[in-house]
Amino acid sequence: MKKEERREQILEAAMKLFVEKGYKGTTTLQIAKEAEITEVTLFRHFSSKQEILLEGIEPILFSTLEGAINISKESSGSEMIESILSDRITLISKNYQVIKLILMEDSLLTELGRGNFINRILEILKNLLTEMGASEEDNKFALRLLMGTILSVLYMPDKNEEDIKDYIGKITNIIVQEINK
Amino acid sequence: MKKEERREQILEAAMKLFVEKGYKGTTTLQIAKEAEITEVTLFRHFSSKQEILLEGIEPILFSTLEGAINISKESSGSEMIESILSDRITLISKNYQVIKLILMEDSLLTELGRGNFINRILEILKNLLTEMGASEEDNKFALRLLMGTILSVLYMPDKNEEDIKDYIGKITNIIVQEINK
DNA sequence: AATTTATGTAAGTAAGTACTTACTATTTTA
């Protein structure tokens, strides 16, 4: 098996276990077994357990968030939130396990200078709302509503796409109504 | 120092560290130091680290949730949700760190037969809504809205009581409006 | 003052865990 393939395979196995039992609750031996290789091979591909975690969460840490900024700068109009929200929340919904892991391991990631995921999401949402022309007061209300929506998608067992889209539509109406009041 | 006092002191120190660094990320030696005692003394009061965790989260695990059921059965009218929500969310807000810990350590607690905190909250909220006469569809919407509210209080850094009460009021209006539509 | 009760000290045990080294075997590629 080629280098890259094996790395992917190890990452996949590791993330599955990290999500299930947390970073500290997972051993490198368990990861190796899950990936059906030996521990020695694992350490030939990654120099440490930490490196596996960081590489595993990296794509989410960057792509999931940054995308929203670009979209918001290219779009306009009052359907903006809905399209952005729908887009972002779909992404969040698809990667909810990794994101939950990132929240779970926040203290560890903070030690490594990559913590505060929640604050970064809040910053992005705040910018979005400000660009829409929301006042300070509306901002508070809408911000909590949006954050609550994201968190509910992360933590509620019901991941039905239709239901979520439906909910986003209603939430968007409420926010737009509030801003244009 | 008396037995009970010391137990409390150890629990307090332990919970502080568990919240900061997670259960597995905290050692019994660290707990002892935080409580300004020796590790031996710690193990004279608790037979295991696990026992400390379970005893530490127990009050929240039971009181925070069960209370809501009783209130809901004794009250009536359309201000019901607001008073219940306000009450429960204040409690959640005050214990948000422990609750976050419970969510963080869900896999560990599941092994000990005490997991699925989210599902238990959802059950309670669902009952509440059904008693109010919400339809299946409203139920879905309101349930997500309520759960999102709780989660936002848990995870957003802004814990301003006024702001939260304000938000709850608005959310309540939206739900009542949706149900009586 | 004598007895209990609670704590500290010092040392240790047994198990786990991230990570390494040296050597051999297999698979892939040229």
Add this chain to the structure above:
DNA sequence: TAAAATAGTAAGTACTTACTTACATAAATT
């Protein structure tokens, strides 16, 4: 088919960690 890359085996190292034992000391209770 020979060279190069990848993987397994076996053993081990160095460190951490939950928890224990034995003994001495201090504080509280009677």
